[in-house]
Amino acid sequence: MTIPAHIRIYSVFFLFALALGGLLSRMADLQHQLGVTESELGLTLIGMAIGSLISLTIASPLILKFGARWTAFLTVFGTAAIYALVPWLPNAQFVFGALFVAGFLAGALEINVNLETDKLEALLGRRIMNRAHGMWSLGFFVTALIGAGMRQLDVSIQVHTGIMLAIVLAVGLLTISGMTTAAERPDAHEGEHPKFAVPTWGLLPLCMIGIAAFLVEGAGVDWSTIYMRDVWSARGFIGGLGLTLFTAFMAMTRLFIDPFVDQHGPRRVAGTLLVISAIGILLVGFAPADWVALAGFALLGMGCSAVYPLAVSAAAQRTDRPAAVNVAAIGQVTFIVFFLAPPLLGFVAQYLGIRNSYLICLPVIALGLLAIPALQGKSKDHGMPSVPEPLSPNG
Numbered sequence: 109m110t111i112p113a114h115i116r117i118y119s120v121f122f123l124f125a126l127a128l129g130g131l132l133s134r135m136a137d138l139q140h141q142l143g144v145t146e147s148e149l150g151l152t153l154i155g156m157a158i159g160s161l162i163s164l165t166i167a168s169p170l171i172l173k174f175g176a177r178w179t180a181f182l183t184v185f186g187t188a189a190i191y192a193l194v195p196w197l198p199n200a201q202f203v204f205g206a207l208f209v210a211g212f213l214a215g216a217l218e219i220n221v222n223l224e225t226d227k228l229e230a231l232l233g234r235r236i237m238n239r240a241h242g243m244w245s246l247g248f249f250v251t252a253l254i255g256a257g258m259r260q261l262d263v264s265i266q267v268h269t270g271i272m273l274a275i276v277l278a279v280g281l282l283t284i285s286g287m288t289t290a291a292e293r294p295d296a297h298e299g300e301h302p303k304f305a306v307p308t309w310g311l312l313p314l315c316m317i318g319i320a321a322f323l324v325e326g327a328g329v330d331w332s333t334i335y336m337r338d339v340w341s342a343r344g345f346i347g348g349l350g351l352t353l354f355t356a357f358m359a360m361t362r363l364f365i366d367p368f369v370d371q372h373g374p375r376r377v378a379g380t381l382l383v384i385s386a387i388g389i390l391l392v393g394f395a396p397a398d399w400v401a402l403a404g405f406a407l408l409g410m411g412c413s414a415v416y417p418l419a420v421s422a423a424a425q426r427t428d429r430p431a432a433v434n435v436a437a438i439g440q441v442t443f444i445v446f447f448l449a450p451p452l453l454g455f456v457a458q459y460l461g462i463r464n465s466y467l468i469c470l471p472v473i474a475l476g477l478l479a480i481p482a483l484q485g486k487s488k489d490h491g492m493p494s495v496p497e498p499l500s501p502n503g
Contacts, residue, residue, distance in 0.1 A: 111286060114228050114236055118243040119283035120180050120221050123276045124214070125247025127188035129329075130272035133255025133351060134195075134265045136333050141265065142200050146334070146462075150454025153330070155204040157451075159211025160218070164440035165306070167216040168432045176224050177287035183217035184280050186210075192273035195265040218439045223432050226424035227290035235366045241417040242362030245409075248329065249355035256348035292431075307437045310428065313482030314419045317378065318442030320476025321415035323469050324385045326449025328354040328408045335462050340398040350405040357409035365414045374418045374483040382480075385411030386473050393467040415476070416442060422483050 131138070139149045171179050190210040197203050225240045251272065258268045307315055332350035336342040342349075361381075369377050384407050391404030423438040424431045456465040 111283060113288065113290065114225075114232065114240070116283050116287045117221055117224050117228065118240055119279065120184055120217070121240050121243040122247040123184050123280050123283075124187060124217055125244045126251050127184075127191050127269075127272050127276050128214075129248040129251030129355075130255065130269050131191040131194060132329055133252055133333065133348060134259070134268060135330060136337055136347075137259070137265045138195065138203075139334070141195065142203065144200055146454040146458045147451070148200060150451030152200040152204050153207060153454075154451045155207035156211035156214065159208040159213075160215035161211075161440060163212040163215025164219065164436050167212075168219055168436045171216055171220050171223075172432060176220060176289040177284060179216060179220045180284045180287055181280075183213045183220065184284065185277065186213045187217070188273045188276040188280075192269040195269055215439065219432060219436045222420050222424065222435045222439065224290055226421060226431060226435070227292060229421070231290060235369060235421075237417040237421045238362045238366050238369065238414045241414070242359055245355055245359035245362050245413065249352065249359045252348060252352040252355045256345045256352060259343075259348060260345050307441055308428065310426070311423060311434060311437055313479035314423050315438050315441040316479040317476045317482065318416045318419040318438055319445050320382060320385075320473050321412040321419070322442045322445040323449050323472050324389070324408055324412040325358075325416075326445065327453055327466055327469055328358075328405060328412070330449060331453055331457065331462065331465065332405055334457075335392070335466075336398070336401070338457075338462055339395075340401065342398060346398075350402055353402055353406040354409035357406045358413045359409075361410045361413035362417070369414070369418070374422065375480050378415050378418050378483055379477060379480045381411050381413060381415050382473050382477050383411070385415075386470060387411070389466050389469050389473070393463050395463075418483055425484075 135149070139146070142149070142152070144152065174182075187210045190206050190213075194203055194206055197206060221240070222237075225237050229236055254272075255268065329351065332354055333348055336347045336350050365377065388404045388407030388409075388411055391407065392401050393404075395401035395404060419442070420435060420438060423434040426434050428434075453465040453468075456462075456468055
């Protein structure tokens with residue numbers, strides 16, 4: 109089947125989110141099954157953060173060695189299988205170990221898809237990074253809807269995650285099998301790739317921007333269902349509606365925002381989105397009614413949508429080190445926050461209340477706003493050569 113190269117990359121984003129979201133949409137059920145508190149659940153989920161941190165530090169040379177296709181096969185199918193296994197494990201200790209392995213694979217996936225997306229942007233001559241991450245968000249939206257329906261029908265978490273695994277395997281075999289590694293950017297750094305990827309001082313502002321976005325995303329994805337349950341006693345479809353709105357607005361914004369970035373530039377767009385995130389945080393934190401909280405989750409999804417993709421594009425286009433190293437380094441800091449957010453916010457939720465677990469995101473958003481100048485200014489060509497025809501599946 110002739111599938112354009114960027115569509116194959118989109119599928120990797122989508123399928124990873126579909127599998128991960130299948131598990132995250134059932135966090136309340138997993139917590140009940142394991143018999144743990146919010147803070148204990150957070151400590152269990154930190155296994156993903158540790159695995160990701162190690163992977164994002166050492167995996168870049170391995171990804172370059174194996175290539176985009178085999179890395180995608182291993183990371184997409186591997187994570188989906190582990191997420192389907194988690195509900196069958198007997199206790200939180202086993203879940204921690206499984207999530208550690210899943211986090212290691214997820215870190216390698218993060219480097220692989222962002223690096224390939226950046227190279228395809230250069231070959232295509234147009235922005236696709238936000239759309240690629242939009243497919244991640246679309247995957248979460250779809251899996252949130254499925255999760256809400258599964259809970260409404262009282263389908264077990266084991267059956268639910270098993271169905272997600274089957275879908276990932278079926279679609280992934282079709283779309284990933286024809287992937288090829290894209291050509292490097294013409295201005296790519298040609299030096300040797302270090303064994304360890306660590307952020308440089310010049311990269312830290314971009315990391316701060318990504319941290320702000322991922323903290324908001326982690327709060328919205330991981331704790332929205334528990335927030336709706338604990339604050340508003342909402343269960344079933346309504347209990348999952350916060351996550352559904354969050355992922356829907358995130359996906360729609362990412363899929364359609366690239367023309368606005370072209371017109372207004374990354375700095376103005378990212379700054380506006382972070383302000384929208386702050387408004388959403390305030391609505392969720394001080395909501396007098398459940399519908400106000402749901403509106404807040406919608407704004408949170410919109411607000412954190414394109415901020416991280418813009419930071420990744422800026423990191424990949426730096427010429428101080430190879431793109432894979434900079435992408436891994438910014439992912440090392442920001443992607444970890446996505447997994448660290450659950451335990452950190454879990455402690456706050458248990459001891460200070462779940463409303464306050466959202467409000468503590470505000471100072472981080474403020475720091476992200478201060479780092480906005482690190483993004484590229486308004487530019488029409490983005491430093492990318494124009495290509496008259498779309499890529500074929502073989503590059």
